[in-house]
Every structure is written in C-alpha cells, then in structure tokens.
Amino acid sequence: MAEMEVSPPQVPAGGKRIGVVTSGGDSPGMNSVVRAVVRQSIASGCTAFAVYEGYQGLVDGGDMIREMAWEDVRGWTSEGGTLIGTARCMAFMERSGRLTAANNLVEKGIDALIICGGDGSLTGADRFRAEWPSLMDELISSGKRTEDELKPFRHLNIVGLVGSIDNDLSGTDATIGCYSSLQRICQSIDFIDATAFSHQRAFVIEVMGRHCGWLALMAGVSCGADFIMIPENPPSENWEEEMCSIIKKHRQMGKRKTIVIVAEGAHDRKLNKISAVMVKDLLSQKVGLDTRVTTLGHVQRGGPPCAYDRMLATLQGVEAVKAVLDATPETESPVICIVENKIVRKPLLDAIAKTQEVAAHIQNMDFEAAMRGRDAEFEEFLHAFNITAATDKPDMLLPEEKRMRVGIIHVGAPAGGMNAATRAATAYCLTKGHTPIALHNGFPGLCRHHDDKPEGSVRELKWLDAENWASRGGSEIGTNRGLPSEDFKTTAYCFEKYKIDALFVVGGFEAFTAVSELRKARADYDAFKIPMVILPATVSNNVPGTEYSIGSDTCLNALIDYCDAIKQSASASRRRVFVVETQGGASGYIATIAGLSIGAVAVYTPEEGIHLDMLVEDIKFLKKQFGKDKGADRSGKIILRNEKASKVYTTEIIANIIKEESGGKFDSRFAVPGHVQQGGTPSPMDRGRAVRFGVKSLQYLENYVGKSKQEINDDQMSVTVIGIRGARVKFSPMERIEREETDWKDRRPKNEFWMSLVDVVDTLSGRSKASRTT
Numbered sequence: 001m002a003e004m005e006v007s008p009p010q011v012p013a014g015g016k017r018i019g020v021v022t023s024g025g026d027s028p029g030m031n032s033v034v035r036a037v038v039r040q041s042i043a044s045g046c047t048a049f050a051v052y053e054g055y056q057g058l059v060d061g062g063d064m065i066r067e068m069a070w071e072d073v074r075g076w077t078s079e080g081g082t083l084i085g086t087a088r089c090m091a092f093m094e095r096s097g098r099l100t101a102a103n104n105l106v107e108k109g110i111d112a113l114i115i116c117g118g119d120g121s122l123t124g125a126d127r128f129r130a131e132w133p134s135l136m137d138e139l140i141s142s143g144k145r146t147e148d149e150l151k152p153f154r155h156l157n158i159v160g161l162v163g164s165i166d167n168d169l170s171g172t173d174a175t176i177g178c179y180s181s182l183q184r185i186c187q188s189i190d191f192i193d194a195t196a197f198s199h200q201r202a203f204v205i206e207v208m209g210r211h212c213g214w215l216a217l218m219a220g221v222s223c224g225a226d227f228i229m230i231p232e233n234p235p236s237e238n239w240e241e242e243m244c245s246i247i248k249k250h251r252q253m254g255k256r257k258t259i260v261i262v263a264e265g266a267h268d269r270k271l272n273k274i275s276a277v278m279v280k281d282l283l284s285q286k287v288g289l290d291t292r293v294t295t296l297g298h299v300q301r302g303g304p305p306c307a308y309d310r311m312l313a314t315l316q317g318v319e320a321v322k323a324v325l326d327a328t329p330e331t332e333s334p335v336i337c338i339v340e341n342k343i344v345r346k347p348l349l350d351a352i353a354k355t356q357e358v359a360a361h362i363q364n365m366d367f368e369a370a371m372r373g374r375d376a377e378f379e380e381f382l383h384a385f386n387i388t389a390a391t392d393k394p395d396m397l398l399p400e401e402k403r404m405r406v407g408i409i410h411v412g413a414p415a416g417g418m419n420a421a422t423r424a425a426t427a428y429c430l431t432k433g434h435t436p437i438a439l440h441n442g443f444p445g446l447c448r449h450h451d452d453k454p455e456g457s458v459r460e461l462k463w464l465d466a467e468n469w470a471s472r473g474g475s476e477i478g479t480n481r482g483l484p485s486e487d488f489k490t491t492a493y494c495f496e497k498y499k500i501d502a503l504f505v506v507g508g509f510e511a512f513t514a515v516s517e518l519r520k521a522r523a524d525y526d527a528f529k530i531p532m533v534i535l536p537a538t539v540s541n542n543v544p545g546t547e548y549s550i551g552s553d554t555c556l557n558a559l560i561d562y563c564d565a566i567k568q569s570a571s572a573s574r575r576r577v578f579v580v581e582t583q584g585g586a587s588g589y590i591a592t593i594a595g596l597s598i599g600a601v602a603v604y605t606p607e608e609g610i611h612l613d614m615l616v617e618d619i620k621f622l623k624k625q626f627g628k629d630k631g632a633d634r635s636g637k638i639i640l641r642n643e644k645a646s647k648v649y650t651t652e653i654i655a656n657i658i659k660e661e662s663g664g665k666f667d668s669r670f671a672v673p674g675h676v677q678q679g680g681t682p683s684p685m686d687r688g689r690a691v692r693f694g695v696k697s698l699q700y701l702e703n704y705v706g707k708s709k710q711e712i713n714d715d716q717m718s719v720t721v722i723g724i725r726g727a728r729v730k731f732s733p734m735e736r737i738e739r740e741e742t743d744w745k746d747r748r749p750k751n752e753f754w755m756s757l758v759d760v761v762d763t764l765s766g767r768s769k770a771s772r773t774t
C-alpha cells in the first residue's frame with residue numbers, strides 16, 4: 001500500500017461534516033439517498049461530502065472525497081445506479097486500509113458517515129466505527145497525527161441505509177432498490193407471459209437472490225407464477241414430483257402457460273443446488289412441455305428507480321441526517337428501516353446479526369428458523385402465494401358448515417391491483433371450500449341483474465376465471481360508482497337471493513361510502529347483517545382507515561414516468577418550468593409523494609390551497625434558482641398542482657402567471673397527464689399488497705362463520721377497513737372511522753399522515769416554508 005499522506009485536518013466548526021458513501025452492489029434509489037443527504041445536511045447547517053467509488057474512495061482519499069454543493073445533486077432522483085460510484089474494496093477489509101481511510105476522513109474534517117449498501121457494507125461500517133478510537137490512537141502513536149489534532153475526532157458517527165436489490169436485511173420490510181428490481185422482473189415476466197400463452201409454453205425464470213428469495217417470492221405473487229424456488233423455504237424432499245403434479249394439474253384445468261421462478265440461490269432441503277436448467281429438463285421430460293429458460297441477469301439492477309424507491313431513499317436519507325444530528329457518543333449506530341409505512345431507526349448491529357443468522361440457519365438446514373428470521377410480511381406473502389398458486393389442497397378444505405358464499409364487488413373508479421385482490425380472494429375461497437361470487441358492475445350492476453336478469457352479472461367464479469388476473473389493470477368484474485342507497489331494497493333482495501354470507505368490497509372513497517351505507521341500513525335490512533371488509537383501492541389514496549390504497553403506487557409510477565419525460569424535454573430546450581396537474585381528488589397525497597420522488601420545486605395541495613402571495617414567493621424563488629444555474633445547466637423544473645388545489649388558480653393560469661412574471665429568464669408550460677395516472681399494468685407493489693390483503697380479508701371474514709345475524713349486527717368489528725396504519729396492518733371498525741376519522745365533505749381522512757412530507761419536498765428543493773404561510 002502507498003505511504004499514507006498526511007495534511008492538517010479541517011476542524012469541524014459549527015455544523016457536522018457528513019460524508020455519504022454508496023457501497024456494494026448498486027441499487028436504484030442510491031442517487032436519491034445522496035441527494036437527500038447532501039441537501040438535508042446543507043439545510044441543517046452541516047457540510048456534505050460525497051465519497052466516490054465506495055470504500056475505495058475512503059481509502060484513496062484526496063479528490064475521491066468531495067464537498068458537495070446544493071446544485072451538484074440536481075436531477076439525481078430519476079437516475080438509476082449510483083452517480084458517485086460504488087466498488088468492492090479489498091483494502092477496506094484490512095485494518096491498514098481502514099487506518100488510511102480514517103486518516104483521510106480526519107483530513108477532510110469529516111466526523112459522520114452515512115453508508116448506503118448491503119449487509120457487507122454495513123458490517124464494514126460498523127467495524128470501522130468500533131475500531132475508530134484505536135485507529136485514532138494508532139495515528140497518534142505512529143506519529144502521523146498529534147493528540148490535539150485528533151481531539152475533535154474521538155468519535156465517528158455512523159448511520160446505515162440499506163441499499164440492495166435483494167431485500168435481504170432483517171428488520172426492514174424493504175431495502176432501497178428492491179421494488180425497482182421487482183418492477184423490472186415483473187415487466188419482463190409480463191412480456192414473457194404473452195409469448196408463453198401464445199405457444200402454450202413453459203418458462204423457467206431465474207432471478208437474483210443468492211441468500212434471499214424475496215425477489216422470486218414477490219415476482220411469483222405479483223405475476224401469478226405456478227411454482228417458485230427460494231433458498232429459505234426449499235421445496236419438499238420429493239419436489240420434482242410435487243412441482244410436476246401441480247403444473248400438470250394447472251394445465252388440466254385449462255392453463256395455457258406455465259411460469260416457474262427460481263432464485264439464483266435456490267436449493268433443495270439438503271442444500272443441493274436447484275438450477276433453472278434442472279427445472280426445465282423436468283418440465284420438458286416429465287410434463288412434456290415446450291420449456292425455455294430465461295435468466296434475467298443484470299437488467300434487474302438497471303433502469304430508473306420506481307416511485308417507491310425514490311420516496312423511500314429520500315425519506316431515509318433525510319432521517320439519516322437527523323440521526324447523525326441526534327447522536328451522542330453513547331448512541332448505538334442506527335440503521336434506518338421501514339416497517340409497513342413507518343420509517344424507524346433500529347440498532348445496526350442487531351439488524352446485521354439477524355441477517356447473518358438467517359444465512360447460518362440456511363447453511364444448517366434449519367429452514368423454519370430461516371423463515372422466522374425473515375419479517376412477518378415475508379411469511380404472509382409466502383402463505384398468500386401458496387394459496388393462490390394451487391387450489392387443490394384437500395387438507396385445507398373446511399367442513400361444510402364452515403363454508404361461506406362470499407360476494408366480491410368493485411366500487412368506484414378502477415385502480416391497479418383490484419383484479420389481483422379478486423384473484424387472491426377467489427383462490428382463497430376455492431382452497432377453503434367457500435364459494436366466491438362476483439357481483440358484476442358494482443351495486444347498480446347487481447340491481448340491474450335483478451330487473452333484467454342478464455346472464456352472468458352474478459357469477460360463481462372458478463379458478464380459471466380469475467387465474468390470469470394477477471397482472472391485469474382495470475376491473476375484470478366491472479366497477480361502478482353507484483351506491484346501494486340508490487336501491488337498498490333490491491340490493492337486500494339480491495343479497496338474500498344469492499345467499500351472500502359475507503361481502504368483500506374493493507374500491508376507493510365510494511366503496512367506503514357504500515359500506516358505510518350498508519352498515520347503517522342494517523337496522524332496516526337483515527340481509528346486510530353479514531361481515532364486510534373493504535380493501536381500499538384508489539389512485540387518490542384518500543380512504544380513511546389506511547395510509548395506503550392499492551392503485552396509488554401504480555399511479556405514482558405513471559406520474560413519475562410522465563414527469564421524467566417532460567423534465568427531459570424541458571432540459572433539452574429552454575429553461576422551463578412545467579406545472580403538472582395531478583389527480584387525487586381533494587387529497588394532495590399523490591402530488592406530494594410524486595413531488596418527493598421527482599424532486600419537485602413545490603407541490604400545491606387542496607389541503608393548503610393556493611394563494612397569490614404563495615405564487616409571488618415561488619416566482620421569486622424560481623428566479624433565484626435559475627439565476628444560480630451554471631450556463632450549461634438547463635434542467636427543467638416541475639411544480640405539481642393537485643387538480644382541486646384551487647378553483648381560481650388553475651394549472652394553466654399558474655403556468656401563464658409564472659411565464660409572464662419570469663422577466664424572460666425562463667419559460668413556463670402546463671401539462672395534464674389525466675387518466676394516464678390510472679396506470680396501465682399495475683405495479684408489483686400494488687399487485688403484491690392486493691394479494692396479501694385479499695387473503696387476509698378473506699381469513700378475517702371467515703371468523704364470522706356460524707354467528708347469528710344478531711351477533712354480527714352487535715359486533716362493531718363485523719364491518720371493517722383493512723389498511724396499513726403506521727407500522728401495522730389492521731382491520732379498523734367502520735363505525736369508528738366514519739365517526740372520528742372521516743372528513744366527509746372533502747372525501748378524505750381528517751388526519752393525513754403524509755402532510756408533514758410537504759415540508760420535506762420544500763426543504764429538499766430549497767423553497768422556503770414562508771412561501772406557504774404568507
């Protein structure tokens with residue numbers, strides 16, 4: 001190793017000096033981490049540094065550790081990979097390398113490091129932190145540094161962020177990058193699906209995941225695969241026969257295509273590797289299928305990050321800087337995690353230890369312990385997959401008296417994931433012996449059926465009916481905005497006629513209203529004294545009782561693709577501000593989360609409204625921003641305006657005002673993506689959660705089998721909304737949510753969890769909060 005260079009340290013004065021590193025395999029979203037860390041650091045009065053090329057940059061020092069200015073990270077959210085580079089660095093595995101790295105950090109005056117990487121990178125980070133005092137001692141004892149020089153550096157602050165496409169770290173539901181990777185996998189499988197269907201072929205698809213089967217599992221759930229192979233839950237001893245018999249059965253039931261997903265690290269229960277080629281040979285020889293293998297490889301890492309990864313990376317980057325500022329020498333190093341919808345700090349060492357335990361359990365062939373080591377969500381997804389992928393499980397059938405007839409109905413506008421939820425509910429019913437009944441075209445459809453008796457409006461669903469709905473957009477059973485109050489009598493009559501014992505409602509605020517009406521009408525109609533669950537599904541994400549509605553992620557992805565495209569067109573022409581109108585009804589959720597994901601200049605929400613003073617402040621801000629741009633930097637800027645943010649200041653008027661007032665320094669246009677936001681193919685997150693919540697909802701409804709109408713009527717929990725609330729998935733009673741949590745006038749929850757995120761959009765765009773309060 002080259003002789004260590006020694007220059008006097010830059011002593012931290014005032015704010016902290018925070019370095020950000022991306023390390024290990026690259027993952028989509030790392031650039032949003034760097035942007036958020038840099039800007040949040042500067043906004044907090046700290047100095048931000050980027051360490052280029054992972055730990056190699058720390059060891060090499062010099063120009064590999066660069067101070068970052070606000071403008072340096074402009075436009076980074078939409079870029080895939082990591083713009084500051086990453087590497088696998090052998091030198092950092094050795095103490096001598098880490099000693100050089102420590103000296104380089106001291107030289108730059110850096111006293112905190114935020115590392116975004118996989119478990120290897122985070123292990124390295126923690127090792128570095130643990131050794132830091134001894135590294136300082138060694139710098140002094142070897143005469144490289146004096147005690148005085150190192151006084152401000154006795155403690156190194158470390159905060160971890162998990163950037164990995166595998167989603168392999170214990171303690172967090174999602175790692176930064178895993179949903180983008182899943183999106184790419186699902187896109188590829190959706191494409192393969194079409195050709196598989198056409199030729200009646202089988203495809204064996206190998207996806208990444210050496211030790212973790214999350215990608216394979218989630219792709220299986222989202223794409224409706226026939227069989228999956230994952231390392232932590234290997235197939236049974238006689239898996240060859242089991243797999244072939246399931247696939248034969250699916251074909252006998254009429255399926256034209258077969259998809260098997262194999263994780264890179266798949267093996268049997270004795271750890272013998274199961275390769276895609278082995279599976280292919282079996283399907284060709286034992287089932288007689290024309291079978292092909294597709295190894296997706298590095299496309300799984302590539303491409304721009306999806307909306308969720310951008311948001312997660314941004315919020316976690318902000319949280320990491322806050323964790324640095326909160327830390328004392330006694331604070332344990334944290335890793336920033338997400339549990340359902342809540343960003344939390346957890347002890348870094350614990351998370352790494354638990355992750356390594358899972359790998360050890362797999363090596364020891366203790367697969368039950370390996371599964372326990374994964375999150376509860378992982379197990380639920382596996383359960384959901386097993387239920388939806390095979391219907392013929394005699395041991396799971398309930399006795400006759402425990403079976404129900406479940407009405408499934410879609411209400412309101414279509415949203416991504418509605419079909420996946422219906423497919424899951426159908427498969428669950430058939431597995432348990434219940435009867436799934438599609439009530440086509442919402443409540444008006446049901447009532448019309450009674451009048452005209454058209455064939456097929458109320459239909460018992462068979463497995464094959466719903467089998468290929470996993471990835472379909474829109475609503476296969478038809479949806480309608482009409483409410484039961486339009487004709488309670490006929491609705492009740494139909495419920496009785498078709499002997500509906502339980503109701504599964506999928507939809508947005510209309511669905512919420514419909515279920516509320518049914519609940520209130522129980523006093524007059526016994527037919528409504530049945531258990532009901534509503535699964536919120538709407539692009540607007542405005543259903544009380546949940547922080548997430550299926551369909552909203554699909555919408556966000558459609559919106560960020562749209563914004564990326566116009567941003568690019570803006571930067572290719574003149575300096576331009578686009579005012580983009582988003583959907584969302586009277587809820588600014590979509591505008592705000594999209595704003596975080598694309599790095600919007602500002603978001604205008606109905607909750608806050610738009611005022612003239614606000615526009616004046618924002619135009620001043622834009623002038624300042626364009627004034628700072630370097631000559632060649634023509635990057636476009638975006639303001640997101642929710643469709644109902646103001647009756648007076650329309651999207652077009654705002655764009656015209658900005659143009660008029662720009663003093664010729666920049667141009668402004670407006671754009672309305674409209675129904676593009678409903679999305680075509682639903683995102684894997686929407687599909688996956690639809691399946692998970694669909695299965696959970698049906699399990700929940702099952703609790704009421706055998707109860708009398710009176711008992712059901714008296715039980716508040718017999719009408720519920722399933723939803724994510726903070727760190728938990730919960731069923732909440734309609735009665736309380738209607739009464740306490742619903743803003744009926746504006747059709748949204750009274751307290752919207754995301755409101756504080758508007759501040760984050762502002763902080764990261766540099767917009768002053770005063771703009772909104774003037």
Ligand code: ATP
Pocket residue numbers: 023024025026055087088089090092093094117118119120121122123124125127164165166
């Ligand atoms: P991925 O999930 O993509 O594999 P990772 O962070 O786990 O990401 P690794 O290759 O394991 O990737 O680690 C990245 C770098 O972190 C290594 O090249 C090395 O520089 C450093 N590192 C890993 N483990 C240690 C360790 N035990 N001690 C010191 N440094 C380490």
